[in-house]
Amino acid sequence: MTRSASLLIDNIGELTTNDDAGGGRLHDAAVLIERDRIAWVGAAADAPAADERVDAAGRAVLPGWVDSHTHLVFAGDRTAEFEARMAGEAYAAGGINVTVEATRAATDAALEANLERLVAEARRGGTTTIETKTGYGLTVRDEQRAAVVAGRHVDAVTFLGAHVVPAGADPEGYLDLVTGPMLDAVAPHVSAVDVFCERGAFDEAATERVLAAAGRAGLATRVHGNQLGHGPGVRLAVGAGSLSVDHLGFLGEDDVSALADSWAEWSGGSGRRGTVATVLPACDLSTRMPLAPARALLDAGAVLAIASNANPGTSYTSSMAFCVATAVLQMGVTVQEAVRAATLGGAIALGMERDGWRDPKGAEQGAVGVVAPGARADLQLLDAPSVTHLAYRPGMPLVQGVWRAGRRVV
Numbered sequence: 001m002t003r004s005a006s007l008l009i010d011n012i013g014e015l016t017t018n019d020d021a022g023g024g025r026l027h028d029a030a031v032l033i034e035r036d037r038i039a040w041v042g043a044a045a046d047a048p049a050a051d052e053r054v055d056a057a058g059r060a061v062l063p064g065w066v067d068s069h070t071h072l073v074f075a076g077d078r079t080a081e082f083e084a085r086m087a088g089e090a091y092a093a094g095g096i097n098v099t100v101e102a103t104r105a106a107t108d109a110a111l112e113a114n115l116e117r118l119v120a121e122a123r124r125g126g127t128t129t130i131e132t133k134t135g136y137g138l139t140v141r142d143e144q145r146a147a148v149v150a151g152r153h154v155d156a157v158t159f160l161g162a163h164v165v166p167a168g169a170d171p172e173g174y175l176d177l178v179t180g181p182m183l184d185a186v187a188p189h190v191s192a193v194d195v196f197c198e199r200g201a202f203d204e205a206a207t208e209r210v211l212a213a214a215g216r217a218g219l220a221t222r223v224h225g226n227q228l229g230h231g232p233g234v235r236l237a238v239g240a241g242s243l244s245v246d247h248l249g250f251l252g253e254d255d256v257s258a259l260a261d262s263w264a265e266w267s268g269g270s271g272r273r274g275t276v277a278t279v280l281p282a283c284d285l286s287t288r289m290p291l292a293p294a295r296a297l298l299d300a301g302a303v304l305a306i307a308s309n310a311n312p313g314t315s316y317t318s319s320m321a322f323c324v325a326t327a328v329l330q331m332g333v334t335v336q337e338a339v340r341a342a343t344l345g346g347a348i349a350l351g352m353e354r355d356g357w358r359d360p361k362g363a364e365q366g367a368v369g370v371v372a373p374g375a376r377a378d379l380q381l382l383d384a385p386s387v388t389h390l391a392y393r394p395g396m397p398l399v400q401g402v403w404r405a406g407r408r409v410v
């Protein structure tokens, strides 16, 4: 859709800004967008003139969702695995190889068409920033093409060659490949490296090797950790200064404090950002695993993100509203905390909470997850008077309008 030079969204009943300077929320507010950025935020009574005006009629406006964890480059379907799980079978990392086989067999065009379909679906749900991972190719060629295809459609691409050891491969040889030639081939197309630190995937020593190789390549890191059981994922992620550690269904007190301490040290001037605790409520439900302890993480002082983990195996949904509602109804967080975690929390997990980050095409972008002057103009308008309705009316299609970089996309 087209973009006017300036657009005023006026008469907003409740505006979530995540801008702590102003209390994070305004009532009877307006937002002025100029080109791709937010130019002004304030009381509707003081709103400046603009080329175009949208009347929010007292409804709620908030930042577009920042989905900091997805796996959208894939082919194939895992309905049968889901059915078996709902009949009582446990989720195991090995299911990933079913998608790997289908993905390798797919053409570039088929992979891209599926990715475009999924990104469009996410946009309709209010998502304006998307990270996605490789990890269903697991050969140099297939991981590289996944990264290239993803870079055309999402805001951040993460290399997940260390997803599982592909069927038939020798674990040591595969680790050499992932930390050597595969990383070299994919590095120009990604901003971070992820590793699935879990039984059936990569153990502590292997995870350390992947994180060290990423550091040598100058890439940020993330870890899939503590998903299927207690383990070293959180400790390794915090130790390596990873941007985030994701899943977190099985945490000890030491894990919770390590995540909280990483931010206390940052506030104390350590010079190293903390590690975001990213919870994935839809995945916890779809795998019938314990819900991550989001309340305890917040109480301890951790920085929380909520993401969809959209993928064909453990969480085939990109609905951030569903994740927010689940976090509120089942994980003990308030609506405001959940909305913040699904917007600003995701932005921090991606290093995008400040202006000047670069997208996969190299273009400089404004901050996401906040509504403040200079931020990228990523907003959603709800057909509801407040964000509370996201949990009060779960499952209802409340998204009425979405603007991404100043352009109306829904």
Ligand SMILES: N=CN[C@@H](CCC(=O)O)C(=O)O
Residues within 6 Å of the ligand: 071, 093, 095, 096, 099, 196, 224, 227, 283, 309, 311, 312, 313, 314, 315
């Ligand atoms: N845990 C590892 N990776 C994905 C699952 C991928 C799959 O099962 O296909 C996840 O985040 O849940």
Ligand SMILES: [Zn+2]
Residues within 6 Å of the ligand: 069, 070, 071, 224, 309, 311
């Ligand atoms: Zn994942």
